[in-house]
Amino acid sequence: xxxxxxxxxxxxxxxxxxxxxxxxxxxxxxxxxxxxxxxxxxxxxxxxxxxxxxxxxxxxxxxxxxxxxxxxxxxxxxxxxxxxxxxxxxxxxxxxxxxxxxxxxxxxxxxxxxxxxxxxxxxxxxxxxxxxxxxxxxxxxxxxxxxxxxxxxxxxxxxxxxxxxxxxxxxxxxxxxxxxx
Numbered sequence: 577x578x579x580x581x582x583x584x585x586x587x588x589x590x591x592x593x594x595x596x597x598x599x600x601x602x603x604x605x606x607x608x609x610x611x612x613x614x615x616x617x618x619x620x621x622x623x624x625x626x627x628x629x630x631x632x633x634x635x636x637x638x639x640x641x642x643x644x645x646x647x648x649x650x651x652x653x654x655x656x657x658x659x660x661x662x663x664x665x666x667x668x669x670x671x672x673x674x675x676x677x678x679x680x681x682x683x684x685x686x687x688x689x690x691x692x693x694x695x696x697x698x699x700x701x702x703x704x705x706x707x708x709x710x711x712x713x714x715x716x717x718x719x720x721x722x723x724x725x726x727x728x729x730x731x732x733x734x735x736x737x738x739x740x741x742x743x744x745x746x747x748x749x750x751x752x753x754x755x756x757x
Contacts, residue, residue: 599707600626600638606719612726621700623691632729634701636722637688641666641707644688645681666708701729 604627607614614627614636621628625635639646647664663669669677692702703725709718 597638597640599640599705599710602710602715603627603636603638603705603719603722606715607722610719610723612723621698622694623688625695625702629726632701632726633699633733634703634726634729635695637692637702637704638710639688639704639706642668643681643684644706645685646706646708648681648685666706 604614604616607627612629613631614629616628617624617626618628618635621635623635623637626638627636628634629636641647641664645664646667648667648669649662667681669681688704692704695702703722705718705722708714
């Protein structure tokens, strides 16, 4: 049973914004302090990624666990024409108006998959960071992992082509060596 009235719940849910959220600010500050530069919410890319690092051809999405159904099985099961989704550790679906929330989370998950496919087809790497991974106890490990991944992407994309020396034939071996006269 919901402790808030329908009007209070509506106001709470309407007050949640998609930009400049606390988890997003944590990632932004963590990357900036480590020397990474980025653009915010690029309107030119599918899905308007939260952070775009052009140098790394990488888009970062900072997702809220509830809104994007973190840990919730995809695709959900159907039972008598109704979607059934089990709660996960960090995504608790409300019991009131449950069908609405299940459908909404399912649409968000499908949209996320489609947008990331489109970005991959355009040659972009996509990284998703979940809100629960930015809790105080996991935050530093998450940011270190993100930095490692970005550096790995850059090194893989900019790997130098190594040319080996040509093999010498037997007749080529009769050249003067530095120690000979």
